[in-house]
Structures are given as structure tokens and as C-alpha cells.
Amino acid sequence: MTEHPFILEMNEMTKEFPGVKALDGVTLKVRPGTVHALMGENGAGKSTLMKCLFGMYSPDGGEIWLNGEKVDIRNSKDALHLGISMIHQELHPIPFRSVMENIWLGRFPTSGLGPIQFVNHKKMRRDTEKLFKEINIDIDPDINVGKLSVSKIQSIEIAKAVSYHSRVIVMDEPTSSLTGVEVEHLFRIIRDLKQRGVAIIYISHKMEEILQISDEVTIMRDGRKIGSWPAGDLTTDLIISKMVGRDLTQRFPSRDNVPGDVLLEVRNLSSVVTKSFQNVSFDLRRGEILGVGGLVGAQRTELIEALFGLRDIASGNVILNGKPVKIKSPEDAKKHGIALLTEERRSTGIFPVLSVHENGAVANLKRYRKFYVLLDEKKKKVDVKMMVEKLRTKTPSQKTRIMNLSGGNQQKVLLARWLLTEPEILLLDEPTRGIDVGAKFEIYSIIADLAKQGKSIIMISSEMPELLGMSDRILVMSEGKLTGILDGAEANEEVIMRLAAQH
Missing domain, CATH: 3.40.50.300 (P-loop containing nucleotide triphosphate hydrolases)
Structure with missing residues (x-):
């Protein structure tokens, strides 16, 4: 040629x-x-x-x-x-x-x-x-x-x-x-x-x-x-x-949540895996967005998966509402009002060939149980429809396969799934990964609104502007250790990177 x-x-x-x-x-x-x-x-x-x-x-x-x-x-x-x-x-x-x-x-x-x-x-x-x-x-x-x-x-x-x-x-x-x-x-x-x-x-x-x-x-x-x-x-x-198609001078919404009393206390939490997180302690307040920063290998995901009962804990205590709790499975976590939005929505979040309706209701099936073995389909549809509309999810219908939605709208369905369980604590692992700037703003607005309603949020993010723009406080980890907790208003990229690179 x-x-x-x-x-x-x-x-x-x-x-x-x-x-x-x-x-x-x-x-x-x-x-x-x-x-x-x-x-x-x-x-x-x-x-x-x-x-x-x-x-x-x-x-x-x-x-x-x-x-x-x-x-x-x-x-x-x-x-x-x-x-x-x-x-x-x-x-x-x-x-x-x-x-x-x-x-x-x-x-x-x-x-x-x-x-x-x-x-x-x-x-x-x-x-x-x-x-x-x-x-x-x-x-x-x-x-x-x-x-x-x-x-x-x-x-x-x-x-x-x-x-x-x-x-x-x-x-x-x-x-x-x-x-x-x-x-x-x-x-x-x-x-x-x-x-x-x-x-x-x-x-x-x-x-x-x-x-x-x-x-x-x-x-x-x-x-x-x-x-x-x-x-x-x-x-x-x-x-x-x-x-x-419009000026987006604000990459993050204004937040007017007011963190209240301590809801969750984590004391000297250590994984059974020696190279994972060790002796991590922090508090989470009602209505607070607690960002979690760190480089790849910091063991951030492992920490919040342990709080959701997906990983075994060797030692340490988790105190919820002033009382020690044992969380050994996701079912335990759900009973205590904890929800987890995973990092990889395609592999560990969505059921791609199932509908928006089925993806939205799957974490809360006990709520819809009828006559022990049947599910109340009408109630499921009403609840999912209400949450889909509340989160402004763009989908042709509830029957649409979730795999056919954009990444941002898939993430909204996953948020709807967990909000239907009525959690007090939301664990969000890279909630805007692979999502465009417009959809990011919508996810940020949902997170800010949830915090204003008094929900407590732990948000892992590898994007520095996101951590700084959305967090009330920022917890920084390095190689499984907690290296610092910063006030969101005073934190900057240089300080976070220095803490994230500590050995």
C-alpha cells in the first residue's frame, strides 16, 4: 500500500x-x-x-x-x-x-x-x-x-x-x-x-x-x-x-453534611495474612465521608473487605454503636447495617446477563420473601423502581440487562441494590473507576446526599482530586499500615503522597 x-x-x-x-x-x-x-x-x-x-x-x-x-x-x-x-x-x-x-x-x-x-x-x-x-x-x-x-x-x-x-x-x-x-x-x-x-x-x-x-x-x-x-x-x-456540553467548573458538589457522634470504632485490626493490614485503628462518625488513600499494595481493599466479613481477622476489635461486634460473613455485615460496593463492578458487582430489576433486588431477597419459598415480585419492582428513579438511573426499563447500561448507570444500580438494605455504613471501593466526568459528578452528588442524611461512608480512591474533593477526613495506608489520618480541609497531594510512600 x-x-x-x-x-x-x-x-x-x-x-x-x-x-x-x-x-x-x-x-x-x-x-x-x-x-x-x-x-x-x-x-x-x-x-x-x-x-x-x-x-x-x-x-x-x-x-x-x-x-x-x-x-x-x-x-x-x-x-x-x-x-x-x-x-x-x-x-x-x-x-x-x-x-x-x-x-x-x-x-x-x-x-x-x-x-x-x-x-x-x-x-x-x-x-x-x-x-x-x-x-x-x-x-x-x-x-x-x-x-x-x-x-x-x-x-x-x-x-x-x-x-x-x-x-x-x-x-x-x-x-x-x-x-x-x-x-x-x-x-x-x-x-x-x-x-x-x-x-x-x-x-x-x-x-x-x-x-x-x-x-x-x-x-x-x-x-x-x-x-x-x-x-x-x-x-x-x-x-x-x-x-x-456545558461548563463544569465544579468537579465536585458542595457538601453540607455535618459529621456527628462516633458510629464505628476499629481498634488494632490485623489480618490473618501477615503481609496484609496490621494494627489498624480509626473511628468513623455518623454522616462522615472518610476517604482512604494509598498506593497499590497498601491493603486498603483488604481492610474494608474484612469489615464486610470477606476476610478473616487475626486480632483486634470492631465496635459499632459502642458495642463490640463479630463480623465473620457478609450476612453478619448486612445485619449490622454495613454495605460494600466492590472495586471491580464487572467481575464482583453486577450479574451482567440479569436485568436491572434483578440486580437491584438481589442483596435484599429476604425482604421480599412470601410464603417461605416465593418472592413478592410486585414489591420488588416498586422498590427498585423507586430507587432507580431516586438515583436518576438512565435505563430503557427495569427489564433491560444491566450489561447494556453505561458504567455510571451500572454503578447507580449497584448503589440502589445496597441502599435497599437500608445500611448505616457504606463501604465504597473506587466508586468512580472507569466512569466519565459527568457520571462521576452524579455519583459524587449521591454520596454527598447520603452523608447529609446521616449515612457514614468509607471511600477508597486512587484519584487524588477525588480524595481531596470528597472527604471530611483522609486515612492513608502504606503496605498494610496506617500512616496517618488527615483533616480533609487541610490535606494536600504532597502530604498524602509522603504518607502513602512510608515504609
Whole structure:
């Protein structure tokens, strides 16, 4: 193919689902050797556009051109053959297989005589080592993928994409589970790919990240393209206003909750796992938002899972309303008015093939029991409808499968699920991860309103602005130890980072 100013052109792309126009004449043009960021609120059409590019959806209209030639992409195999790869937000490696087997799965090199062929492990190892050397990755090809960190699995996915001789690589929220050091390593790989002429389409909700790594930015809203700009011409405020269609000068709602008496006391709590949290003590007041900060490996998730009865406690006390309590299971936690919104809503939160109605009611089935073995469906529907409306959840109906909602609306259904149990304490683990800026503001408003109503909230967040903007106090952890508790009004990024990095 002759050189062309755009390696990829998607012209006037349209796609409709029942009752929804997901893409309405969207055009995207990407230059070789650049990072082209694709931004927009959840439901803006970004994922739909990329799924059309990768052959997962058949568009209703439009054309796709690669290096000046029109192409027909009917499935993912076609896309890979044409040099288009996609690294999904949710990584799904085969954990009990080696790194090299994961990379060459379905196309193992073989050797043998005639129809009798065997996998050639020596060649597969050589090919993997050559591939890793090309993109500067240092991972043992023989190690099982299940033993690797998220960042290394991400590196393997990138290597796999490169192994197809990809000219266009789509990265969907590639840093959602990475530390700052791991993000910088990913950026180094991306810069190397750019120098080789590979085009990266980069989907992320992290503004600072987009402005750091991108050459161009395309913003979508409600299935339409709003425009494309050089990244250097944009600021965080400009991106937000173009994404949501209005100025969003306040990233966080005003809060008028007034923390009251101590509701929960945690004293010298230690995990049975020696490398997990040890000797953690803190108080939680009624109507308080207690932020929890720390780097990956700080054991924040492990701590709140222990408070919900998901992890065993070796020693220490949990005191609720002045009385010691034993929480050995989630059922115990629910009885004591504690609810947990987990970090990974797709793997440990939603039941994707079930409806909004079923997802909303599942934590509270005892409330709807009728005649011992039956459920009062009418009462379930009334309660879920009331909560869905209260949280302003956008869904065609209660019968809609939750997997078809945007990330922000899925999170609202999960909040509704737990609010129906009438909790006094809400444990929120990364409540806005993978959610766009407009939906974040709505989640923040719900959290602020719950605190005003007197609910007590413990909120883990890896986003510093979120911790500072939403917390009355901030508890900081490092490697399982509590390193400090700060007043929200006086805390700043430097102090939090210093406490988070303590050993």
C-alpha cells in the first residue's frame, strides 16, 4: 500500500440498537505514528465505534479505509489480518498457561512430519524473546501469567497486538488498574510504538493522562462527534465542557453534611495474612465521608473487605454503636447495617446477563420473601423502581440487562441494590473507576446526599482530586499500615503522597 496521510479513516459511521442511535454519522481520522485519544461520557459511542472497527459489531452505515484503501471488516479475524488490534479494558488472560502460550494462542508454531504436527516450544520461545526485545519488555516467556502483576499482563497484551504486525492498536482504559510507575512504563512502550509508525487509539477518562500522552483528541457526545483538536490546544476544563456540553467548573458538589457522634470504632485490626493490614485503628462518625488513600499494595481493599466479613481477622476489635461486634460473613455485615460496593463492578458487582430489576433486588431477597419459598415480585419492582428513579438511573426499563447500561448507570444500580438494605455504613471501593466526568459528578452528588442524611461512608480512591474533593477526613495506608489520618480541609497531594510512600 502507498503511504497516505491517514492510516485509518472511519467515515460517517452509523449504528442503531433497539431504541438507541449509538452512532450518528461519526468520522474519525487517525495519522500513523500518533496517539489519538477518543473521549466522551459513558454512552457517548466510543466503545461502539471501536467495536465496529474491530469487527465485533456490523455498522449500519459508513466506510472504513486503511492507508487509503477501503476495507470490509466482518469479524475480529478480519481486523487482525488487516493489522488492527484491540486491548480491552478487562484483561482476560489464561492464568495457568505461560506467557508465550498466551501470546501465540491459536497460532502456535509447529513442527513434524506431514499430518503429525507438534507445538514447537523452542521456536515459540525464540519468537517471544525477539518480540519482547523489539518493544523493550523484560518478562520470562515461561512463567505462568497468573503469577504476574496487572501491568505486566497489560505489557503482554501489547506484545500480542504487536505480534500481529498491527498498524493500529486500540487501548481501552489501559491504566485503570496501574500505579504511577507502571503507567510511565506503559507510556514508554507507547512512545516506542509511535516511533515505529504504529497508530494508537487511546480511550481514557483521565484528563491529565490524555494531555500528557496524546497528539490529537476526538471528543464524542450522544453518538456524535463533537470535534477533533491537537492535544496541545486543549485544557482539562475545555475537554470537560466539550464532553458534557456545558461548563463544569465544579468537579465536585458542595457538601453540607455535618459529621456527628462516633458510629464505628476499629481498634488494632490485623489480618490473618501477615503481609496484609496490621494494627489498624480509626473511628468513623455518623454522616462522615472518610476517604482512604494509598498506593497499590497498601491493603486498603483488604481492610474494608474484612469489615464486610470477606476476610478473616487475626486480632483486634470492631465496635459499632459502642458495642463490640463479630463480623465473620457478609450476612453478619448486612445485619449490622454495613454495605460494600466492590472495586471491580464487572467481575464482583453486577450479574451482567440479569436485568436491572434483578440486580437491584438481589442483596435484599429476604425482604421480599412470601410464603417461605416465593418472592413478592410486585414489591420488588416498586422498590427498585423507586430507587432507580431516586438515583436518576438512565435505563430503557427495569427489564433491560444491566450489561447494556453505561458504567455510571451500572454503578447507580449497584448503589440502589445496597441502599435497599437500608445500611448505616457504606463501604465504597473506587466508586468512580472507569466512569466519565459527568457520571462521576452524579455519583459524587449521591454520596454527598447520603452523608447529609446521616449515612457514614468509607471511600477508597486512587484519584487524588477525588480524595481531596470528597472527604471530611483522609486515612492513608502504606503496605498494610496506617500512616496517618488527615483533616480533609487541610490535606494536600504532597502530604498524602509522603504518607502513602512510608515504609
